[in-house]
Amino acid sequence: MKFTIDHFNINVLDLEKSLAFYNRALGLKEVKRKTAEDGSYIIVFLGDGSTANKLELTWIKSQKVPYNLGDEEFHIAFKTPDFDKAHALHKEMGCICFENKEMGIYFINDPDGYWLEVVPVR
Template sequence: MNFRFAHYNYNVFDLEKSMAFYKQALGLTEVRRKVAQDNSFVLVYLGDGQTDFQLELTYLVGRKEPYNLGDNEVHLAFTVPDFEAAHKLHQEMGCICYENPDMGIYFISDPDGYWLEIIPERR
């Protein structure tokens, strides 16, 4: 058997706010969308336009409170060729939540508190 990654899921409280964040912060765009027949949920799949990997944003219509992420010890990681420009953008956005200069990485936080690791592209 050959298993392949398909997508990773984050549940989001405000779909439009999350989609705007992922577009501005990481350049992710909508690849496809599924709306439940009863309109109880919306799934939006975001892609980077370079790989097949997708981030699924699940929006539960009618949810009244943000998600409790607990200790939030999970994250997605992104590489970027221009690390300094990315860092500057994320500083301007005010979304950097942790930096580790010794390792040469930092993390940003999305509107729901999910952490995303930013790594310089290794050549």
């Protein structure tokens, strides 16, 4: 039996703000959308254009307060061959929340507070 990763889901409070962030910060683009007939939710899948992996953003109409992310001990990692350029962009955006210069990595926060790790291609 073999499995492959298809997508990872996070819930977002402001879908348009999140879509803009993920496009600007990480170059992710919408590849698929599902809207509930009653308008109670919208699911948007984002892709990087080069792998089959997707990030699923779920907006739920009834959610009015920020999601409780617990101890934030989870994250999604993104690799880039343009590490220095990415760092400069994220610094300009003000979204860098933690840097580990020893390991050569850093983390950014999305609009809902999720941690996203940025690592160079090695």
